Amino acid sequence: MANPYATPQAPVGDTAKAEGPQGIGGWLLLPMLGLFAFPVRVVISLISDYAPIFQDGIWGNLTTPGTEVYHPLWAPTILYEVVLNIAFLAFDLFLLYLLFTKAPRFPKAFVIFAVGNLLFVVSDSVLAYQIPAVAARGLEGFGGEIFRSLLVAAVWVPYMLVSKRVRNTFRAPGAKSE
Numbered sequence: 001m002a003n004p005y006a007t008p009q010a011p012v013g014d015t016a017k018a019e020g021p022q023g024i025g026g027w028l029l030l031p032m033l034g035l036f037a038f039p040v041r042v043v044i045s046l047i048s049d050y051a052p053i054f055q056d057g058i059w060g061n062l063t064t065p066g067t068e069v070y071h072p073l074w075a076p077t078i079l080y081e082v083v084l085n086i087a088f089l090a091f092d093l094f095l096l097y098l099l100f101t102k103a104p105r106f107p108k109a110f111v112i113f114a115v116g117n118l119l120f121v122v123s124d125s126v127l128a129y130q131i132p133a134v135a136a137r138g139l140e141g142f143g144g145e146i147f148r149s150l151l152v153a154a155v156w157v158p159y160m161l162v163s164k165r166v167r168n169t170f171r172a173p174g175a176k177s178e
Contacts, residue, residue: 022168024099031110031156035096042089050082071131080127084120088113106170107160114157118149 024032053059061067062074091113098106125142128134160166 020164020168022165024102024169026165027159027163028165028169031159032099034152034156035092035099038092039089042085042092046082046085050078050085053078069133071133073127073131077124077128077131081124084124088117088120091116102169104170107166110160111157114149114153118146118153121145121149 053062059078061069062071062078064070065072091109095106095109095113097103098109121142125146129142
């Protein structure tokens with residue numbers, strides 16, 4: 001006779017149902033919205049801030065020794081910004097793919113993205129601030145970007161690492177819930 005007090009066992013091969021929230025919902029919607037907004041911000045910046053530099057002769061003025069606004073850090077700073085913005089744009093699109101396929105790599109990839117973006121914004125600010133024309137404007141623009149990146153990392157990195165919803169949504173196929 002079977003023990004009526006025994007806990008039922010899942011059949012072999014079945015995975016345990018995750019306890020707690022799962023799926024793309026709850027607080028996970030906020031970083032998802034950020035991942036949709038990020039490419040829009042980058043594309044607008046590339047078109048409005050960087051394209052004119054290469055189209056209107058500004059590049060030559062900034063990077064040609066002897067011109068009034070020349071500084072040796074203009075070229076590396078502008079190229080650093082353009083290349084890394086394009087790289088983060090591609091990374092963001094990859095994150096959206098991982099998010100919607102509920103890939104187990106998503107949380108760690110998001111952490112890398114958030115921390116990497118913070119490091120990029122800070123390093124870019126430090127580099128650009130070495131140019132006297134930029135330093136003369138003070139923290140105009142830099143402060144807001146650093147704060148936004150710091151806030152994203154401070155809030156969403158811990159969330160990706162400890163959230164039950166994240167753990168339940170992005171677990172490997174066949175993985176049992178803890």
